[in-house]
Amino acid sequence: MNDRVVFLNINAEDKTPFITEVEMLIGGVPRLMYPDGTEQFADDESETVLIYSPRLTEQELEAFCESNIEHYRTFHEKNLKHILRGDRVSITHFWVE
Template sequence: MNDQAHFFRPDKTAESPFITEVEILLGGIPQLMYPDGTQQFADQDCSPVVVYSPRLPEPELEAFCRENIERYRLHYALHKQAIDEYETPAIVPFW
């Protein structure tokens, strides 16, 4: 995973509220932005990398987050203490 960049874009909150909420629920894990325009939630600071979403174009990632927001809320509820302590518990892939 060497061809992606991390960006924090608080100015996009109004246009991508579910992406923003997922980022917060995951403890601040940003989307990786790939050269082809796709994005994915993944923590590259772990080995192996922990992935939290499929790799999708931004509008599709927003739709994915909206459709699956309850899964992310449940993940946060189950792992709140770890997430609040800056750990990155894996999520069971559902995509």
């Protein structure tokens, strides 16, 4: 078990609709938020951490999600059965770190 805090921001959809859509498309994987103000979609619930986006500021992540929404929609369609079962599904990194 880790001692992280998960925040639910009910206003996030109005400010960051593409971040919200990506979160749903990848199965509810949350964003990890770092002390330097960056964040990224990552599933760190087990020993193997699955990364779903680059580490960016919220504004940059919103722009990234918007410009790459089709990658996430395709991922969702391809992996829907696994996502619905709650399986952890890795994504092919299509971004440059």
